Amino acid sequence: MNTEAVSHEFDLVITNGVCVTAGDVAPYDIAIKDGKIHLLAPSGSLSGADAARIIDAEGAYVTPGGVDCHVHLEEPALFGRGSSSDTYETGTRSAIAGGCTTIVAFAPQNKAEPSLLKALADTHIKARGNSYCDYGFHIMVGNPSEQALSEMKMLVENEGVTSIKIYMTYTALQLRDDQILSVLLKARQTRMLTMIHAENGDVLNWLTDQLESQNLVAPEFHSSSRPPILETEATNRAIALSSLISNTPILLVHVSDPGATLRIRQAQTNGQPIFAETCPQYLFLTRDDLNAPGFEGAKCVCSPPPRDKASQDAIWTGLSNGTFAVLSSDHCPFNYDDAEQGKKTCITAEHPAGRFREIPNGIPGVETRLPLVFSSGRLPLTKFVEVSSTGPAKLYGLYPRKGALLPGVSDADLVVWYPEARRPDTIVSNAMLHHATDYTPYEGRKVANWPRYTVLRGKVVWDRDNGGVLGQKSFGQFVKRGPSSLGRVWETVDEQGEFDVAGL
Ligand code: URP
Numbered sequence: 001m002n003t004e005a006v007s008h009e010f011d012l013v014i015t016n017g018v019c020v021t022a023g024d025v026a027p028y029d030i031a032i033k034d035g036k037i038h039l040l041a042p043s044g045s046l047s048g049a050d051a052a053r054i055i056d057a058e059g060a061y062v063t064p065g066g067v068d069c070h071v072h073l074e075e076p077a078l079f080g081r082g083s084s085s086d087t088y089e090t091g092t093r094s095a096i097a098g099g100c101t102t103i104v105a106f107a108p109q110n111k112a113e114p115s116l117l118k119a120l121a122d123t124h125i126k127a128r129g130n131s132y133c134d135y136g137f138h139i140m141v142g143n144p145s146e147q148a149l150s151e152m153k154m155l156v157e158n159e160g161v162t163s164i165k166i167y168m169t170y171t172a173l174q175l176r177d178d179q180i181l182s183v184l185l186k187a188r189q190t191r192m193l194t195m196i197h198a199e200n201g202d203v204l205n206w207l208t209d210q211l212e213s214q215n216l217v218a219p220e221f222h223s224s225s226r227p228p229i230l231e232t233e234a235t236n237r238a239i240a241l242s243s244l245i246s247n248t249p250i251l252l253v254h255v256s257d258p259g260a261t262l263r264i265r266q267a268q269t270n271g272q273p274i275f276a277e278t279c280p281q282y283l284f285l286t287r288d289d290l291n292a293p294g295f296e297g298a299k300c301v302c303s304p305p306p307r308d309k310a311s312q313d314a315i316w317t318g319l320s321n322g323t324f325a326v327l328s329s330d331h332c333p334f335n336y337d338d339a340e341q342g343k344k345t346c347i348t349a350e351h352p353a354g355r356f357r358e359i360p361n362g363i364p365g366v367e368t369r370l371p372l373v374f375s376s377g378r379l380p381l382t383k384f385v386e387v388s389s390t391g392p393a394k395l396y397g398l399y400p401r402k403g404a405l406l407p408g409v410s411d412a413d414l415v416v417w418y419p420e421a422r423r424p425d426t427i428v429s430n431a432m433l434h435h436a437t438d439y440t441p442y443e444g445r446k447v448a449n450w451p452r453y454t455v456l457r458g459k460v461v462w463d464r465d466n467g468g469v470l471g472q473k474s475f476g477q478f479v480k481r482g483p484s485s486l487g488r489v490w491e492t493v494d495e496q497g498e499f500d501v502a503g504l
């Protein structure tokens, strides 16, 4: 047998596709070499190319691989009881099956831990060799100790970690306003992007006590304990704190509420560096989903909670008009039928019907994010690519390696969708998904398209019709990130991140 490797001009060619980027929709053939986009050529011109493999896209859309910068994997109980049902292995397997080629997950620092570098090192151990897609980390700051703040410079300069997340709620993570200010000042000086979970934790705890005193503890009351005004207020406060630190850039995560959206839009219009993210749960679910029979509503308990139909429309508008720079999944999975680590940990002898206060907050969605939104028909395709791939890559310092199809520059991360003639009307069911979670909140929903192939650095890692997941858990690489390059993020901040308190 001749075992000599045959060399080809290209490793992979995709012909007859219609390439969609954040700026354009145009027919191109794509040649891939050494894991990079090598060439975009006129459609059909590479159908006879010398390539190790040629995929005929049959006229289908080809988009840059999805970039999902809000993913929780293998985290301990931080949002109440329970712990993540997905590991790096299962969560990233699910990602590629849904067209997502890069995630940024969280390295959580708890309140008892003074170091951020330790949180990062612990998380590297979980992810290394266990990831099907490329990955980076944000640090979740639970304890902004002197040590933690002093380590932020090292995270940026040595570790390729250029963003942190802080919380205005959750007992295990909530920071006081003075702590938020200290974090923002250090973030300004080190050019780190601060993601903020904006809900007023003190007020929602008080409301929860009120509900409990009336024995209103079913999953649906999760929504009553976190009304929209709590998100609007905290969002307004976060913007005020940012403006106090000479307009330090912040990103409001998982925005669900029209009031918060409006406040963000006003700040943006005012020229402030305020960025925002939303998620599919605020586009496709409503508070009625928390009212499902029995305990089923717990499947949709996440924070902020899904709102109403009018709010969904406002969030779609915010995606269309640019208020939201990114659409992430906030994949934060807990098994439903699991009394040890999942949603049912809150079912006890004292509370046989469960107690919403103790339901682990979060839902799975890394695999369904792109198909749901691509299929919705509610966003132009260029906008879809912008918010689900290019925008996150820019915001989190991954661009143009990720989120683009730039020859010689971008990794060959792609999704080939189904062409019109072969479009599968897929009914989402948990059985078809690749996470390790026992449900999806989107069970029974029809989607009009699904990634047919996912390509990561030139390798076909997902072929829906021929083998499904073809990638390997060791193929995903840690990606060091640079500073954010979206819009004017750091434009208004001088090199030293000066903050003139006397000038306030
Ligand atoms: O309910 C949610 N969103 N759980 C995940 C944790 C977070 O705040 O993002």
Ligand code: ZN
Binding pocket: 197, 253, 254, 303
């Ligand atoms: Zn959050």
Ligand code: ZN
Binding pocket: 070, 072, 330, 331, 332
């Ligand atoms: Zn989250």
